[in-house]
Amino acid sequence: MTLLELEGVTASYGPVQVLDGVSLTVPEQGAVGILGANGAGKTTTLRAISGTVRAGGRITFDGKDIRGLRPDQVAALGIAHVPEGRGTLGDLTVRDNLRVGAYLRKDRKGVEEDIDYCLDLFPNLKERITSNASALSGGEQQMLAVGRAIMSKPRLMLLDEASLGLAPSTAKNVYDAIRRLRVESGIAMVVVEQNANLAFTLVDSATVLETGRNALTGTSAELKGMDEIRRAYLGG
Amino acid sequence: MGKFVQLVVDGLSTGSVYGALALAIVLVHQATGLINFAQGGMAVLSAYVVWVLTNQGLPLIVAILIAIVFSVVFGALVERWLMRRFERGDPDTAVVVTIGLLTLITGVAGWLWTYNNQQFPSLFSLDTVSFLGVSVSVRSLGTTAVIVVAMLLLQGLFVGTKLGLALRAVAINPQSAAFSGLNVGRLLMVGWGLAAALGAVAAVLVAPQLTLTPGMLDNALVYALAAVILGGLTSPIGVVVAAWIIGILENLAAVYVPFIGFDLKVAVPFILIFVVLLVRPQGLFGRKNVVRV
Numbered sequence: 001m002t003l004l005e006l007e008g009v010t011a012s013y014g015p016v017q018v019l020d021g022v023s024l025t026v027p028e029q030g031a032v033g034i035l036g037a038n039g040a041g042k043t044t045t046l047r048a049i050s051g052t053v054r055a056g057g058r059i060t061f062d063g064k065d066i067r068g069l070r071p072d073q074v075a076a077l078g079i080a081h082v083p084e085g086r087g088t089l090g091d092l093t094v095r096d097n098l099r100v101g102a103y104l105r106k107d108r109k110g111v112e113e114d115i116d117y118c119l120d121l122f123p124n125l126k127e128r129i130t131s132n133a134s135a136l137s138g139g140e141q142q143m144l145a146v147g148r149a150i151m152s153k154p155r156l157m158l159l160d161e162a163s164l165g166l167a168p169s170t171a172k173n174v175y176d177a178i179r180r181l182r183v184e185s186g187i188a189m190v191v192v193e194q195n196a197n198l199a200f201t202l203v204d205s206a207t208v209l210e211t212g213r214n215a216l217t218g219t220s221a222e223l224k225g226m227d228e229i230r231r232a233y234l235g236g
Numbered sequence: 237m238g239k240f241v242q243l244v245v246d247g248l249s250t251g252s253v254y255g256a257l258a259l260a261i262v263l264v265h266q267a268t269g270l271i272n273f274a275q276g277g278m279a280v281l282s283a284y285v286v287w288v289l290t291n292q293g294l295p296l297i298v299a300i301l302i303a304i305v306f307s308v309v310f311g312a313l314v315e316r317w318l319m320r321r322f323e324r325g326d327p328d329t330a331v332v333v334t335i336g337l338l339t340l341i342t343g344v345a346g347w348l349w350t351y352n353n354q355q356f357p358s359l360f361s362l363d364t365v366s367f368l369g370v371s372v373s374v375r376s377l378g379t380t381a382v383i384v385v386a387m388l389l390l391q392g393l394f395v396g397t398k399l400g401l402a403l404r405a406v407a408i409n410p411q412s413a414a415f416s417g418l419n420v421g422r423l424l425m426v427g428w429g430l431a432a433a434l435g436a437v438a439a440v441l442v443a444p445q446l447t448l449t450p451g452m453l454d455n456a457l458v459y460a461l462a463a464v465i466l467g468g469l470t471s472p473i474g475v476v477v478a479a480w481i482i483g484i485l486e487n488l489a490a491v492y493v494p495f496i497g498f499d500l501k502v503a504v505p506f507i508l509i510f511v512v513l514l515v516r517p518q519g520l521f522g523r524k525n526v527v528r529v
Contacts (some may be wrong), residue, residue, distance in 0.1 A: 050415065071414035080415065087412035089405050091470075098272045152416055222253040222289070 003028045004049070004156055005116055011041075011048050015056035018044045020055065020212035024190070026156065031182060033199040033206030033220075037232075040209040042085055042192040046158045049190070050074050050081040061156070067073040080097050080149035084160040084192075086141045090134030094125055097133050097144055100232070101151030106211075110220075111151070119179050120146035146178060149225035156188045163195050175201055200224055241370040243487045249376035251483020252383035256438030257453065257460035258467070259390055259457065261381075265469050267393060267403040267427025267524040268315075270330050270511040274337035274454035276460070278314070279435030282307040283443045283452070284349055287356060296357050300440055304433045311432025312425035319428070320421070323410075345450035358444035378439045383476060386434060387528055390472040403427050455502075459483075462505040466512055467521050474521025482508070 004026040011019040019041045026032045034042045048055035051066070059067040066074055070092060075081070080101075089097050098118060102111040111160065120128040128136055133144055142162055149157050159175045159204035162178065163171035175198050182202065193199035199206065200220045207217040208229065223229050257276060264272045282303045318337065322330040350469035360378035364371040405413040406423045415507040416422050439453060445450050459482055471487030482505040490501040512520060 020410050023259060027428065052411065052414075070419075071411070072417050075415055075417035083411070083415065087409055089408045092401075095402055096404075099398075103402060103405075148412075148416060164510045171440050178457065195296060221311070224501060 001028045001128065002026070003030070003073050004061060004190070005058070005060045006045070006049070007058040009045070009055050009059060011017075011044050011053050011055045012205070013044075018212050019048060020057070020116065023211065023214055023216075024039060024167050026188050026190055028155075029157070029186040030205075031191060031203040033193060033196075033203035034193045035193065035196050035199065035206055035229075036208060036209035036215075038074035039211075041212040042209055043160055045209070045214075046081060046083075046160050046192055049158060050079060052081075070214055075152060076157040076172050080152050080156070081147045081156065081158040082137050082160060082162065084147045085112040088136070088141045088144050088146040091132060093137070094129045094144055098112075098151050102146035102153075110153075114151055114153070118150055121150075121181060122147060126129075136227065139174065142174050142178070142180065146174070150181065150185075150187075155189055156190070158190050158192075160192045161194060162191075163193060163198055171195070171198060178202060193230075196229070225231065238370050239491075240488075241368075243373075243491060244484050245370070245372050245376055247481055247484030247487035248429050248482070249379045250374075250487070251463075251480040252380045252461040252476075253438055253478030254463050254483060255383050256386060256434060256441065257456055258475040258479050259386060259465040259472055260438065261460060261464050262469060262472055263390065263431040263434060264427060265346040265464075266450070267407050267431075268319070268424055269407045270319075270323075270334070270460075271464075272428075273331065273334040273457070274314075274437050274483055275334075275388060275431065276457035277338040277341035277345075278307070278311065278432050279439035280450060280452050281310070281345060282346055282432070282436030283356065283439035283448055286440055287342060287349075287354055287448055289444075290357055297357060300359070303439075307436040310428040314432075315425045315428035316421070322425070323424070333411050334404040342454075349450070352452055353447040353449050356443035359440060361474070375444070375525040382437065382441060384413075386437060387472050387476045390434075396471065399426070418463045424454070446497035449459060458502075460487075462509055465504070466509050466519055468519025471519075472520040473497045473517060478520060 002025055003159045006022055006024040008023065009019055010021060010057055022041065022045050024032060024191055034040050044053060047053040049059060051071045052071050052231065061077055061079060065079065089100060098115050103151055105111055122141050125143055125147065128140060133141060136144060162174055179202050181187065191203050203220055205219045206223055208215045257279065257377030260275050264270060285303040286299045289302060290296055319330060322333050358375060359377040362373060364373050364377060373402065394404065402418050402423055405419050406418060410420045442456065443452065447513060463475050463479035463482055477506050485508065486501045486504045489496045489504045
């Protein structure tokens, strides 16, 4: 059963066309990677889904056309965007950041349980629960950004460069936790990642974007076996 | 001694008016990250609404309630139709727009109702009550009490409610807030509307004393900004306490420090700010911003 489907999606910033017909299919509980060089349109694809950039083409979520909705409306449907650069709320404490993530929920008890779940998933955050987000390390901020997305109880999570600027071991920790989250929650994921090795630890399939178009699409195993992918994205 | 206490109580009362305006400024800042220089001008407009309605024969309290509703709507509309265009750009531009708005509102109010001083009915009686040998006006007590309630409500809003948390989230990072499902536009309108209502309360409290003119709150705005800086931009209780300190010091200095007198008393809060900011750049009650890079 398909959860998210993009067909011929286009987008431009002013006169510069960034997406030129991107397609993507994410099954229920599936995880799909978007790979590609800088400027290929990976981030813009996520922004088109979450409504932060105006897009053409067709974007359907759970059978509903969501193109043209505002970001908060998209979020309300169950799509949580973890943006590049993390987007944590610096002047709020870790706990308040998580509570903002649960803004649309009414089940107070469930929210408390999910805060506990986030702290269990990311034990680093537990000690920092009353710190302001701006005082966290880069890795902790990334964990908080994912935690904030978890709090909205999404059906689909959009992860943008979760490893960016992190030490390799920290990046691995973050991805380990996200993999555990995927198994335990069944949240579907679209994963944008420069580090293809890291991405393949999480996703079942992936598409490679080149100048705003799908250049290649396949399962993780297929793509990992291709020489050109190895050369371009896997370092050897 | 009696004179001293009298000066303190009067200072508390004028300080409360600065405090109310300062609270409105803090509210907008918490909700949008901006300092609204037009806060005083918008408040004066609300006071004129009360004045027009009472002249039509409406009871004062009804007129005030209508003016508060008017203020909420006006504040929300200013956000929606004016500030929205500038909020995504350079914050400096948006601040200059609020200064322009202040000039515009003052001009329109002067054009509609002239620049003459208008008598304004008082919410509290002008009687005095004697307390430990000091006579205090009911108006001073009432003004202070209203501000204390407003301050506590606001503190409760920011610290204890989901709406307060949402307003702060939107101010810090509107895009992230939207990703969590917050309707950013609506929350900004709510913030501006609530702030305008607070401003209206301040204007109604002070208008009987100052008499109503388009520029009635210009001085108070300067003091309110001083209180905001002194108290710390993030703390409703802090700014009200700072406003009280300013009101009291100003009164005491005018009487007890010979070379200051009534002409120079406007300088007192600024000397105070200067000293405080040297020691505590985040203000007396503000939280220090720690940013890790």
